[in-house]
Amino acid sequence: MTMMANSSVNVPAGTTITAPNGTIITVSGSSDTVITQPGAVVRVPAGATGPANDIVTTGYASGNGLSTSALSVTSLAGSATTNLYPADGTGAAAILWGGGHLAMDSSNDVILSDRGSLRKVTQAGVVTTLTTQGFWDGVAIDPSGAFYGSGNASGIATPSVVWRALLQKFSASGAYQQLFTNWESSSTNTSDGFGGLVMDSRGALFLADAVSNRIVKFNVDSNTWAIFAGSGASGNQDGPGTAATFTLDQMPDLAIDSNDNLYVRSADAVRKIAPDGTVTTIASQLPATGAIAIDKSGNIYTAGYQAIIRITSGGSVASYPFTNTTDFITSLVTDRNGNVYAGTRGFGAQIFRINFADQ
Template identity: 30%
Template sequence: MPSACSPLLKAIPICLILTACGGGDGESATTPPPSATQPVAPIGTPVSPVSPVAPIAPATYTIAGTVTGLLDYGSLTLLNNGADPIVQTADGGFSFSVPVAAGGAYAVSVNARPLWQSCSVADGSGLANGNVTGVSVSCAVAQSMVSSIAGAITAGYVNGTGSAASFRQPSGMARDASGNLYVADYGNHVIRKIAPGGVVTTLAGTGSPGHVDGMAGSAKFVTPVGIAVAASGNIYVAEFYGNDIRKITPGGIVTTLAGSATAGSSDGVGASASFNNPLGITVDANENVYVADYSNNIIRKITPAGVVTTLAGTTTAGSDNGSATLATFNGPSGIALSASGTLYVAEWFNSDIRQISPAGVVTTLAGSGATGSDDGVGTAATFSLPVGMAIGTNGVLYVADDGNNLIRMVTPAGVVATLAGSLNPGSTDGPGSIAMFNQPSGIAVDTSGNLYVADQANNLIRNVAPNP
C-alpha cells in the first residue's frame, strides 16, 4: 500500500526548483542594477580649446631719400635722430636701417662730409605716419677762406714774421711733414723757409744769381722756380734759366743733381744731361725726381744717382695722347705724383691737365685746349695757363690757374671746380670768389686740405682754407 507521505516527497524537488527560480508567487525575475554609477551624457556641442593669439607688433616706417651733388673723392655720413649712420660715396638713394615707430619723430642730419663740399638736408624731419621717401640731401663746392700769411705787396728781400718779410716773385711752393713751407723765391734767387708760426728765413742762397754749390749760406742759385721736398728732408729745386736741378740736404749742403747751364734735351748722368727751362718738379718715395721740362715739351725722370731719362713726350710741341714716347706736350709747367704712381702734368700752352699712368699711357684728365675758366667735367672744363699743382691725401689735384687768377681743384674723375679767386687780379683776402690773386704760381697742400699759394705778382704767400 502506498505511503501517506509519498506525495510530499514527490513535491520537495518541485519546491526546491521553485525556490531556486525565485519563489513561487508567479512574478518574473528582475536583474539587479549594477553597483557603479553611469556617466551623464554632456548637454550641447563640445567646445575645442582656444589657441593663444600672438600680440600685434606696433607699426614702423622707413626713412629714406636721395643724395645729389656728391663728388667722386670722398664720403658723406648721414644720421637719423643722431644715430643709425649711413655712408654715401656717390649720388643716389639711401635708406636708414632702423625704422621709426608710427607717429615717431625722425630728423636726418649731416654728420661728416667730403673736404671742400657743403651738404644740406631738405624735408629731413617730421613725424613718421607712413614710409618717408622724400628726404633730399644736396651737396655743392664749399666756400673757402683766403688769408695772407707772409710777405708784402712791395717786392723785397727781408726776413721776418708775416707781413714784415718780403719776397720777389715767389714761384714754387713745397711743404714738409713738420709743417714748414719752402718757397722758390724766383726774383731774389734764393730758397726761403716759412716756419709754422710765420717766421720767414733764408734757407739757401745769397740773393745774387749764380751757380755755386757748397754750404747753403754761400751757395748761389739763378731763377729757382720749382721746388719739392722728399720724405728724407732733401729739397730739390728746378732752376728755370739755370737749366739744372739742385739738391739741398737737411745739413744745408747744396749740390747739382743733374743738368748744366747749357740748354738741351740730352739724357745722361749728372752734368752730361741737359734741360731747357725746367719748371715743375716732384719727388717719389724712392727719391726719383720728375721734371716738367717746359721748353723741351717733355717729362724727365732723374734717379737718386743723377741718371736722367725722358719719361714722356717728344721735343715737338703738341697735344697727342697715347703711349708715353708718342704723346706730345706743349709747355709742361706743373707736375704732381699720386700715391698710385700716376703723374699729372699742367700744360701752359695747352691749358689742360694731362695724366701719365704707371704703364706709360698719356691721357687728358681735364681741359679742352682752349683757354677759359669754366668748371665742369673733363674737356668741358677750361683753364688759362695753369702752372703749379699739388695733390692731397684724398687724391684731389689743386691747380694754380695763373692766367685766370684762380685756385682750382680737379677730382680723380676729372671734375673741375673753382675754390678761390676771381678773374680780376688783386690781393684781397676773404671768402671764396671775393678773394683775389695776381698770377698764382706755386701751390702746396697739407694733410688737412689747407692750401698754400705763391702769389707771384703780389709777392705774397697765401693760405686757402676749407670752411668748416
C-alpha cells in the same frame, strides 16, 4: 631750379650747381653729395640723361660731401703791395719776389724758390732764407730733409751766353751740390732747365721741362736721365711715353700722388702720367695756368684768375672764388691735413693757406 632751405634734389652727372657766393660745381660720376646754400641754382643740361643718383642738398651745414661754402683763407706771409727787395720777416713784414714753386716739408713748413733763392715759411708766417747758392726753380724734398731744385747756370761762350740746365741739392746739414750739370743747354732761352720738380717713392726725380714740353726723369744714384713722357712737340695728345704731347706753361708745377702717378697742367687740361709713362687726360676746358697740386685723398687742385679749382677723386669739378688778391696764383701745394697753399706774383707776392668747408 633754385634751391630752398632744407631741401634736396636728385640729379644726374653733368649737372651744375651755382651757389650764391659764386662757387660752381659740375657733378661727375655717381652717388655724389653736394652741400649748398639756399638760393643756389641747379641746372641739368638736356644731354644729362643718366640716372639721377647724385644729391644736391641744403639740409646740411656740413658733412660728407662736396661743399659750395666759401673758402677759409689765411695770408701766411708776404706783402700785398710790394715784391721789391725780398726780405725775411714775419707775416706781411716779409717781402717775397713771388712766381716760384712751392713744396711742403715734414714739419709742415712751406719751402719755396724765390728769385732763385731757397726760402722757408712756417705755419706762424716766419720767413727765412735757407740758401742763396745756385738758382732755384722747381723744389722737391727727400725723406732725409734734403732739398732738390731745378734751375740753370750761365756760362760765357762765343759768341753768346749759354744757359746750362742742372739740378741742385742742399742737404739738411747745409751742403750745396750741383747735379746733372749741363744736361740740357740753350743760347736763346733763359728758362732752360726750369719747371716743377717732384721725387717719387724710389728716390727718382721728375721735371716738368717747360722749354721742351716733356717730363724728364733723373736717377740720382746712377747719374742718368731720360725722357719719361712727351715728344717735345706742343699738343694735348694722350698715349704711352714719348707718343704723348704736352703744352706746358712757362712755370709748370708737377704733382705726385702716393702711387707715384704724376700730374701736370697742359694748356687747358689736367694730365696724369702713370708710373709706366702712359699719359691720360683727367679734365679739360680749364683756365690756362701752370699751378697744380694733389692731396692725400686724391683731390687735384689748380687755379684760374681769382679762383681755386678742385677736381675730386670722383671727377667732379668745383670752381671756388678766390678774391683775397688780384695777383696771379703761380704755384700750389698741399699739406698732410688737406690744406692748400698758394703762391702769388703781382703787385705783391704772398703765401696763402686755404681750407675747404668739407675737409
